[in-house]
Amino acid sequence: MNIHEYQAKQLLAQYGVNVPYEIPAKSLTEVRPAAEKIAASGSAKVVVKSQIHAGGRGKGTFKSGFQGGVKVAGSVDEAVGFAGKMLGQTLVTKQTGADGRMVQTLLLAAGAKIKKEFYLAVLLNRETSRPLIMASTEGGMDIEEVAEKHPEKIFKETIDPAVGIMPYQARKISAALGLKGDLFNTGVKLITGVYNTWWECDASMVELNPMAVVELADGKETVMALDAKISLDDNALYRHKNILEMRDLNEEAALEIEASKFNLNYIKLDGSIACLVNGAGLAMATMDIIQHFGGNPANFLDVGGGASKEQVTAAFKIILSDPHVKGILVNIFGGIMDCNVIATGIVAAVKETGLKLPLVVRLEGNNVAAGKKTLAESGVAIITGDSMADAAQKVVKAVGK
């Protein structure tokens, strides 16, 4: 699960990470008092930031033509003006795709005079199965590009999960970033807080880009998280009720939300051939084989080990609500499940949904002969495939017609 920048900063602040003075606003009536509070705090500027689960906001464009999902206002009135052009509008960035995302929350923040920008992230290093802190002096940039062109500018520190982050490790990172004096110590506190947020919240990634040295209104310098992104381990959300409440369904595809209600693992793609498969690996492989034979998969859909009639029916309904779908490939390896039970479920689902699109079914496994017989005698138009390759070729051909 992903959360918004303002929510990420709320979590970080709980673990002692320095964040700018900022207030989220969900409507224009909330914007003015928030901007006034920020101006009253002594900040000459008010930053207005669109809150969507995608990067590249600053360089994004609203479908209205308004440029920039992040704006710096010189006055409260200007901030309110910007907000009016952003709230309720659809922002397209390099990460949103052409559809963009509707901005439903703004974050109003005190302006900061940035002296130096850094990159800081905590993630799982899958090679060592340990947490890894990555830091770079090249902040505010695409870190993948830095990693490619200047790998020497990325500092890495592995954390032993048995002891957690030790102060010396945070000091090493603070030093690697070139922080000195009071800023060095502030950096140590921030780095420690960012790691603890990652660990305590069961995050899969915490990323500050940038973390920055900023000059405050009183002329003093400090280190803070100017932007923050947190993604969380879905499997651990059961023990974080406070974080679960941060889920924003507006940021998730409607069909994927619907699928999750039936324990279906569905991811929408851009193609025209829908697939319904049991098992994640087989579902990926089914998408691949559709493409291999010249088709384009419309989705990833794993119905899990069971593939009950209810699930198959729900899956068909979800698949059919995607208007791009021109054909369906069902690929089931019924290891434990009786293929005949699955076949009966498919036939019932076809009848219930009144399916008109070409449907290719490939069944394999337990009691497969009876399953194929059920399909053949069902009276519904089902094309059967003998192998995955055969089924994929048949569905590509059927859709191509």
Added chain:
Amino acid sequence: MSILVTTNTKVLVQGITGSFGAKHAQLSIDYGTQIVAGVTPGKGGQFFEHGGKKVPIFDTVADAVKQTGATASAVFVPPPFAADAILEGADAGLDLVVAITEGIPVRDMVRVKRALQGNTKTRLIGPNCPGIVTPGEGKDSHGGCRIGIAPGYIHKKGNIGVVSRSGTLTYEAVWQLTSRGVGQSTCVGIGGDPVNGTSHLDVIKLFNADPETTGLIMIGEIGGSAEEEAAEWIKKNCKKPVAGFIAGATAPPGRRMGHAGAIVSGGKGTAAAKIAAFKDAGIGIAVTPSEMADTLLKMM
């Protein structure tokens, strides 16, 4: 021979009274696996009865091991309690703990992996895996050792080793082999999570050292770099033919494809990179999942 387990391995089931654990304990008993004990805290002294067999239930793994001599376990306990169950199995001195449970938080597995570091006695397979099968000699490979949730009857005793992160793709490969009359020494599902106990490479090394395994199928998927590590080792050390398949070439970056570990992030863990590593190592590439067995058989 086989790797990890033989047809005589004594197996206990952690979580044998839950619906999932019970169902698969029954199927393993039907398959002829030596299920000698169950563990459910608070139900010690009771019995798990199936097919005329009475399997004693214990409160702790330590008790079960002491009383029955079990050396391997299948973990079916729900995610919040799975890390505890795995480490309890290690503490009891089991040789093998196979964690079937899907949905264990990564942080729990990071701690488990750290706790098992340096433990040369207990090997963990999984979590989020179909388990392990060493086929038996009976009809439909009856009499084999089945720890987990794989369908037993699709196997056939023989000489091919199969290792995979995905359950259904393992069954697919096994079934392709069996349908062609080719048997398996052992089939290992290492699981779809980002932190797992045993890697592709660990299993490949075991197969390479097993005199009766004559060829291997390695099935990988997007995410991480475990396939690349295995390929590098195979290139230098493996004398046996290996066929490989990688799932997820069409997966969009940044999305988790069902398995928690199946994600391309920051341009890393792509199918293209893994396939390139396989090719470089001389691993036969199954272009589609329908060709896994044929690709290997052509090499042998």
